[in-house]
Amino acid sequence: MPLHPEIAKVVANQPAPPEGPLDPVALRAAEEAHIAPPEERLPLHAVDEVTVHTASGGIPARIYTPAEADAYGLLVYFHGGAFFLGSLETHDHVARSLAKETGLKVISVGYRLAPEAAFPAGLDDCYAVVRWAAETGESLAWDGTTLAIAGDSSGGNFVAAVAAKAHDDGFHRITHQILYYPSLDLDFDVDRYASLRENAVGYGLETAGLRPFNAFYLDSGADPADPLVSPIKRADLTGLPPALIVTAACDPLRDEGEAYGRRLREAGVEATVSRYEGAGHGFVQHFSWIPEYHRVFAQTRDFLGRR
Template identity: 45%
Template sequence: MPLDSQVQMVLEKMKQLGVPPLHTLSVEDARKINLNGMAAQPEEVWRIENQKIPGPSDCIPVRIYTPRREAPLPVIVYYHGGGWVVGNLDAADVLCRRLANGVNSIVVSVDYRLAPEHKFPAATEDSHAAVVWVAEHAAALGADPNRIAVGGDSAGGNLAAVVSLMARDRGFPSVKFQLLVNPVTHYSFDTDSYRENAEGYGLTTNTMRWFWNHYLAKEQDGLNPYASPLLSPSLSGLPPALVLTAEFDPLRDDGEAYAEKLKAAGVPVEAKRYAGMVHGFILQTGAYEQGRNAEEHAISALRKVLHA
């Protein structure tokens, strides 16, 4: 498929504005980039609360979205994208609001520690600690501990996949579903999508190298399944998944390979590639119709599982 016409317009505008690739910036300057500038208008949610929960080394900031419904509600623990280096609670705010209202679920968005200040496995340990906290404090949240889903986009998709592995391996908590959008699943750049979409489509292969170089303390860590879930020796016993990918994304093949490996392990998986789309499109619902379609796709899948 050709590049979507709405994407073409956005990429052309970025080119005219001279928006630099993230890997050419310092970490400090990269963090100043507004990651949700193309999101739709934020929806009203009945209650939104910022708080800090205990983490492995320090408190973890979270943002809790609660729709006005009868408790107990299911709960989605969400991890923002940004290559483990940039991004924050605001990056996923519009999507988290939409998930709370659309799924009729509490959403707990997690501001895990970022690299390079905090290398792997800091983000994964924070991410798992957050879902454990949600399970242990379900009653206070008005949540059902038997209906917990995890989700994330990009590096957040990586963390959602890894948390599902960690929860299985550590025996707690029970995760019912994983939403993986444009996930990073392998410390490797040797795929067709990394070559075909290396530059010109927003996220570049060089930017992914930059992210990984900041995230890993040593290259060997990239072989750890909690960094590269595609390398996990077994994916059996993991929760059902929805894996959404974009045609013109360096990470496309990462997500699709993970979906296939989940299927081969007997995990129920729905995988969909959005033709003509680029990385991060589900967050860019103010610009891309297909971003809105993907959002509705995710909401529908989550509703089906969490309100079965």
């Protein structure tokens, strides 16, 4: 499967990964260096910085209000980055596009990252913000209907894990879960899914890089056998919210996302799986400026509108 020509050009010019152990501080700095300046960002009615206070401390969050209205549905967004990269800034454009296209008020979560914060700190932060959004809905002008959760890559992992935690806790306010090319199985045996071999090399994210990039999370205490770490390992998926799972044809993680969608449907959960041809891992973050991939936000809007 060939990459989209615009993506292929970028992948061909990617620098070789640095030799030796990964340096999370340096990698974060390199990622932050590519953030668009504020004046070039998609304008919205309001973008507000808040701190969500929890028993574990304050969690930074950013609230995106698309237009002036009396009430809003809510979407809580978890950015990707292999559990150690990403921030409110690196995924600001994704949150803005979600707000603009869906009309929902989007709450982006600046959760704690590995390796500085051990498992399950980041997951707990994401869950805490979802609970906060429901419990303080009046201050957010929540209309009391839609409370969706969405995330890309490792953020998609957190979406599945938060949905499971909420179900087990008897918290049934989450109405939708949206997972963009999710990382759902942190057992990186290359024989588990055909896409790990088919898309192993040459598409941006490479299969050989999965283990070292996720090592910060796994070494912090995240056990790949734990369903909160590898949500596809959860035995019983019944009762979970309806799901939209977006996969990329040229992504090593493609097949685990699609397998999760099948398992949800087998458990009686409404699950839509949508594969984007010519796309590699990370396309929502990096290539949503390409028209055929920007439609992922319209697809998200349509999915949210079906309930």
